[in-house]
Amino acid sequence: MPFKVAIVGTGIFATDAHLPALLKSEYFTPYSCFNRTRAKAEKFAKVAGISKIYNSMEEAFEDPEVDIVDALLPVQYNLAAVRLAVKHKKSLCFEKPVAANMKQAKEIVRLTKENPNLIIAIGENWSYLKAVPAMKEAISKIGKIYSFTYQSTGQFHFDGKYLNTSWRLHPEHIGGYLSDGGVHQLALLTGVLGKVKKVNAHTKQVRQLSGDDDILYSLLEMDSGLIGTFTYGSAFGNAEKRGMFEVMGDNGSVSFDFGPGHLEHLTLRVGGSTSHSESYTKEIDIEGEDRTPLSEFTALGKALTTGDKSTIVATPEVVYHHLAVIDAALKSSAKDGESVLVMQ
Template sequence: MAKLNVAIVGTGIFATKAHLPTLQKSEYFTPYSCFNRTKAKAEEFAKKDSSIQKVYNSLEEVFEDPEVDLVDALLPAQFTVDALKLAVKHKKNIALEKPLAANIEQAKEFVKISRENPDVTVFILEHWSYFKAVEQIKRAVSKIGKAYSFTYHSTGPFNFDNAYLSTSWRQKPEHIGGFLSDGGVHQLALLTGVLGEVKTVSAHTRQIREQSGADDIAYALLETEAGQIGTFTYGSAFGNTEKSCFFEILGDNGSVHFDFSPGKDRVITLRTGGLTADTPKNTETITIQDEFLSTDREFEVLGEALTTKDKSKVITTPEVCFHHLSIVDAILRSSKNNGSPEQVIKP
């Protein structure tokens, strides 16, 4: 099977550390060309792999190239709609890093364009959507009766050595919420992947670090479309503290607790029983082996979809990723309105 030629747009840190290694070992793709607004950076990137044959002078050139099968666009969120328009104009499949747009109006336009052009494959790179944990937690939740509530908690210390702090688009974010949307959509992909869509939000946000460029912690009360109520706590901007990440779902016949704190095994604890006084109580521990923490799995799914023309395994559609960004938007709107309940906007 001939591999698909990929043009990499945006040759910065994540392209170097994540995308290029994934493409180099992929059975579906090969890095073929690249582009950066600063051409010298693209030329330096091209030296990292001998299969990279071209460096373009403009973004339009990328999409005009008949040898390109997929454009892998690592762009600041405010430029994704423009890239999608070029993909549609030149009938090129495109993969875009999250979040899918800088704000809800842009995201609506993004979804509209995508819907109107089904012949162009549009794939959003939110790799948490492809975690093994999502399906395993869902199976566990099916055993605890009716799920009524949840707690989603992801907090930690501020990382002064974060390489991405030096990038201008994160220092002065044009995407809503800065890190709250940039990283928050990952967290919400896990939450909604298990429990489904969120309907309403009541939240407060604050900015702790000047380096974040915007509010960087969020504390929210959510109600899902299925009727569960729960909390979403997110932010890694604190002082000295332990990084703590867990997701707990409570039902009338048990509970599911998922610990995904770094530095330890990712473990699901399933407790069943309690529906009645006589219901047997049991505890089961499920350790998730070899979780898909890199970008490998999402590119594998995309490669299968493009090669077989079967998109059934594609989770990260524009509509799904719109919802993740829309929850962040509702969190920010609620905080601005002193915690008032806000509806999560649909595309």
């Protein structure tokens, strides 16, 4: 039988992204819901075909019929959801970023480690992109790697459906949009190249509507010794939306163009290690890439079915690092670009 899901927080993303993924998943069925605004919960319940609505968030965790709680809350409430999961021994998934600040993030990691029998996962679908293993395989063919360039930039959209949510207009989470969207980019970057060791960065705020700094230009040094640039921001004027990740070695390069309208594929260029080495270029298609939450729910469903949590890539400890990189970047910018070690 599919696992019964209680959806806590029934806003735009719950309706437009999580609900379709849950309905498509072979592992889950929407069972109940809660929202602080009762009318929103009732509207969601009608769309989802749900008859059970709670009067409090804790009721979702107390319900013995519920197998897992899917929490889509303003990020500052993630810790409260984790505490309820621990209290009631209930499996939980919740949306990225892991927390509003590093103190909360550390507490979530601590609680997760102290309760190893609980399944606690973060909804970070970029951790499950097929581009991650595809890039790692391609990189193995370009010799010793030395550097990378990562860029995700674009135009500010005043009609964005998430723009006017109060928790984004007045963010309690560090960096506002930089942590809200930047952790996606870091899930891809670190999934391919490993952890970031230190950051030199400059950040600025372009849009008052962003609520905080919204563009980031930085130099990263990885634990492996690789160096590279990381640029993120979608607060500019009329500009083409671009997404490019390129890794360079002594015998070639691998580039991934993930901008809108581009086919999901990598470009592998091999050669250059010596004056006589063979050189060639190969396009590698990434078949069936899924950027919806379905990939993370599939991994979660397998873990719940088998008890093997290794299918869950976006653990609290992993996504803690993504937020820690943003935290280091903000601290570096406040120190005029000085090197800042990423908090462990």
